[in-house]
Amino acid sequence: MRKFKFFLNFEKEASWLNQMAAQGFEFVGKSIGYRFRPAKPENPNIKIDYRTFKNKADFIDYCTLFEDCGWKHITGTKSSGAQYFKKVKADADEDIFSDADSKAGRYKRLSQMYMSLAMCYLPIFAVLITTGAIDAAAIINPKLLYFTPGLWEMSGTDFWGAFLFETPFALFRAATWALFPLIxxxxxxxxYKVEQQYKKTTR
Structure with a gap:
């Protein structure tokens, strides 16, 4: 079974995964959505870290450290960021974090990741505008989305025929041009929201 959810709060995400397990759905992976398989209902302790690694060896050492402490690595890769763990030993600590700062640090890393992505898309958007691939003036004047010569000087059935014919193309053009600024x-x-969560966690 696959479910689609989006979280910016690790505690709420972990709580939801634990609730799914209590309903008989074991969390087994995350790629396009969360993947579950039917299982005996249980009350697990799932925790989430956010960390990326430069090489596979560091990632393996990271997972091994947690497993030695009684936490099984459920899913996550060296570059995925989100790392999911499940407590498997009764004598293991109740949390994977030893202090508040390390627990809050994952929010700081996630916030920086989103900021980096925004900064990556920004120069691409600027290039598209400067090269004319995107007409920024169309934001103020939507008529520029229509390319039919003399459209706005037409009248009657000629106008409506040309207008209705090109409107789907104009809407597609608008959606395409709006994609980068929206992202x-x-x-x-x-x-910003994750940064606020970081500040809240460090208080």
Missing amino acids: IILFLIFS
Whole structure:
């Protein structure tokens, strides 16, 4: 079974995964959505870290350290960021974090990731505008989305025929042009919200 959810709060995400397990759905992986398989209902202790690694050896050492402490690595790769762990030993600590600063640090890393993505898309968007691939003036004047020569000087059935014919293309053009600024804005919002969660966690 696959479910689609989006979280910016690790505690809420872990709580939801634990609730799914209590309902008989074991969390087994995350790629495009969360993947579950039917299992006996249980009350696990799932925790989430956020960390990327430069090489596979460091990632393996990281996972091994947690497993030695009684936590099984459920899913996550060296570059995925989110790392999911499940407590498997009764004598293991109840949390994978030893202090508040390390627990809050994952929010700081996630916030920086979203900010980096926004900054990567920003120069691409600027190049598209300066090269004319995107007409920024269309934001103020939507008529520029229509390329039919003399469209706005037409009248009657000629106008409506040409207008209705090109409107789907104009809407597609608008959606395509709006994609980059929308992605940039969303990443900036995500970065801000996660940064606020970081500050809240460190208080």
